[in-house]
Amino acid sequence: MPDAVAIAPTRSLALPESAMVELAGWGANARVPCRLVTADSPAELARRLDRRGTIARGLGRSYGDAATNRGGQVLGITGLDRYLGFDEATATLRCEAGVSLAQIIADFAPRGLFPMITPGTKYVTVGGCIANDIHGKAHHAQGSFASCVDAITVLLASGDIVEASRTEHPDLFWGCFGGMGLLGVILTATIRLRRIETCYFTQRAFVLPHLDAMLDALDEHDREFPYSVATIDVVAHGAQLGRGVLVVGDHATREQLPPGLRDDPLRVSGPPRVTVPFDLPQLSLNRVTVRAVNAVIQGMLRRTAPVGHYEGFFYPLDKIGHWNRGYGRRGFTQYQFVIPFERGREAMRRILDTIIGAGQLPFLNVLKRMGPASDGVLSFPAPGYTLAIDFPIRDGTVELLHRLDALVLDAGGRIYLGKDSFVQAEMFARMVPAIERWRAIKRRYDPQGVFTSDLARRVGLVEPA
Template sequence: MALLDSDLATSWLARGLGRSYGDTAVNAAGAVVDMTRLNRMRSFDPETGVLECEGGVSLSEILEAFVPRGWFPPVVPGTRFVTVAGAVANDVHGKNHHVDGSFGNFVESVELWTPGHGVITCSPAEEPELFWATVGGVGLTGVILSLRLRLRRVESAWISADYERCPNLDAALDTLDATDRDFPYSVGWVDCMARDESLGRTVLMRGRPAHPSQLPPGRAGRPLEIPRRMNVSVPVDFPQFILNPYSIRAFNDLFYFLNRPVAGRLVDYEKYFFPLDRILHWNRMYGRRGFVQYQATFPMEGRAGLRRLLEKCSLARRASFLAVLKRFGAAGNGLLSHPMPGYTLTLDLPNTPGLEPFLREMDQILLEHGGRLYLAKDAAAAPETIAAMYPRLDEFRDVCRGVDPEGLLGSDLSRRLNITTGGGADHE
C-alpha cells in the first residue's frame, strides 16, 4: 500500500503473470508494478465455496490447493498461469461460457485501490458501476488488492469427453447449437487451411464432469488425483521456414484424422483445459518474429462473417495451427466485457510481412457483421474500431474519470485505443 500511495510515476499500471497476448499489461510510457507477490489466500468457507484471496493468487495455486478438497474454479481460460486479478480485469471466459458466462459472474466483491479515492470495496450490490467497470476493465479502474470468488464443488478431477468430427463450419456450428445444452464444456479445433466444401472442418471436444464411478478401478478410489507429468520445453526459436502453409496443412490433416469420433473418453482437467501449459516456451515454435493472436466474436446471426473470416485466412495462406471455436452464451455485465451471444474464433497468426493491414481487413469484416475483438488479445486495432465494437465505452470512461481524475493509470493498449480519453492523448 505504501508503494501504491507513493509517487510511482506519471503513468503506471499493475501487472500479474503477463499472459495477455497484446499490450494490455505493457506500459512503455511509465511504470509497471508487479503484483504477483500479493498472493495470500485469506479465508475459505466450505459451506458456500467462497474463497477470499489477494489479487496475485494464480489459478494454478487455487487448483493445487482446492482440487484435492473437491473444489474447482468456476471459469478457467486456456492457461492456469493467470492471477485472479488478471482474470477479473480481462473477464476471462472458458469452455463453459455457453452455460455459466465469464469469470466476473462468480466474483462476489473486489477490494480495489484507486488513485483518486484510495481503497474501495465494490460488488454487484455496493458501488456496482465501479465493480462492472473493473470486470473486463483491463486494469484501468485501479489495482485489485483482493477479491471474493465462488468456487464450484467437483466429485472428480476428470472430464468425460466426446470427440466428434464436423466436415465443415456449418456442420460444426449446427452441432454446437443443437448439443451445447447437453455439455457444460465445449470447444472446437478448426482447420483454417481447409477450403471449399471442407472450409472450417472442425474437431469438437465436448465434456462433462466425470463421476468417480466412471473412472477405472485404479483411479476410482482417488478421483481427485491426476497423473503427474513432466514438462516439455521448446529449447530454441524455430527457423522461420519451418512454419509455412505446407507444414501447417500437414499438421492439420494429421490432427483431424487422428482425433477419431469417440464418446466418454476420460481426460484429466489439466489435459482438457490447459493442453499447452506443459509445453514450456511453446511460442518459440513461431520463430523470433512470433505471432499475433486474434480473437473474433460474431453474434448468432453473424455466421456469414465467420465464414468470410475463415475464407480470407485460407486464401491468404495465413495459417494458424491453433484455431479454437467456441459458442458464447449471454453477454457479461462488465462495461468492456468481451463475450456476446454467438460464436468466437481464436487464431494464432504468424507475424509475417503485411500482417497489420491484413488484420485491419479482418476488423472490417467483424464490424460489418456486428462482431467485436477481445481486448486481452488485441495488438493492432484502431481506436475507432474498438469504439464501434464496445457500445458502453463512454460509460467506462466516465467511471475512470471518477476514480482516476488525473489519468495516472495507463497502458500501451489504453493509449493506442484511446480507451480512457475518448480521442485525445492519454495523460502522461
C-alpha cells in the same frame, strides 16, 4: 468469513523490486522497455505506485500489450499471492489478486474444489481473470469469470482502497470486468469455487465435414453439455471450409471413471515436463510444418478418449512450457472475435474465406458458442459464435487483421482485447459503443489518467500520451 481451511501462502518467483526490463505479451510481437516494480503487500504497492502512469501486470498471459507501458511503470502483482479466508459452507475463497488459478488448483483440487470458470491456461492470476472477464469452454452454460466473483478491493489512483461489489460501488465493480486494469489495481477478490468429485471429464468428439455442420453441432450439443470447444482444420477450403472436430464434455463422477483411476480421483498434475528453451527460428513454422501440426491436432482430437484429466481437457497447451517461443522472434498474435448468432454463419464463412484467400496460413484455433453477457461494461463475451485463431507475424499479417476487423464490425461483432495487438481506436470505438459509459467511470475513479498501458493508448481507453 471463517478461516475454515488453513493453507500456507505460497510465494512466486522472486523478482527484483524495480528494474528496467523488456516486457511483452504472450504473443511476444512487441517487446517494450518498462520499469517493472514489484511488491508483496498492498501497502508497499500503494507506496510505490507511480502517479505519472502505471499498469498492473499478472502472469503476462494476455497476448498483446495489455500489461505493458512503454517507458513507464508496470506493477508486477504476482507477489500478492496469499489466501485470506475460505468459507467451507459456500466454497468461497477470499484471496489476493496475484494468486494464480494454477495455485488454486494445486491447493484446492485435492479437497474437491476447482476454479468455477477457467480460460485455456491455468497460468493466469485472479486479477488478470477479472480485468479481462475471461471466459472458458462453458461460457454458454456458466457465463464469464464475473459470475463467480462476489467482491473485489481496488487500490485507486488517489491511494484509497475501495471495496466494490454488485451493491457497493457497482460502477467500479462492473467497470473492472473487461476494464484491463485501467481503473485501479485489484488487490483482493472473493470468488466462489466449484465442488468436484473428480479431476476428470467425460468427453466425446464429433467430426464435422463443413462449417454449417459444425455450427449445427455446436448449437445442438451446447443444449446438453456444459463444456464444448471446436477446432477447425485450417487448410480445408471450398465445400469443406470449416470442417473440424467438436469436443464436448462434463465433469466425471467417481463412478464414471475407469477402475484404474478411482483410487486417486482428485489427482492434480505437476509443472510442464517439456519447455521450449528459446525463440525458434521463424523458418520452423512454414507451410509444411503448419500443415503437419494441423493434421496431428485434428487426428488427436478425433481420437479423444471417453474420460480425460482436467489438464488435457482445459489446458492442453500448458503441457509445454513457453510454447509461445515456437513462433520465433517476430512472435504471433491471436485474433479473437465474437459475432451475434443472427449474422454468425455468413460472417464466419466470409472471414474464413478471407483468411484462406490471403494465403496467411493460420495456426491453432478455437471455435466456441457464447451465452448471455455479464454486466461487465467492457467485457468481451456476448451471445454469438467466437473464433480465436493464431497467426505467426509475417509480412501482410497486420493488413489482413485490419480487413478482418472491418468484416467483424460489419457483422455487429467485436474483438477481444485480451488477445488483441493491432486494432485501432476508431475501429474499437465503433465495435464497442459502451466505451463512452466506461470512460465516464474512468473519469470518476481515475480523473488524472494514472492507470494507462500501451493497449489503453492504442485502442483509445485513455488519451494518447
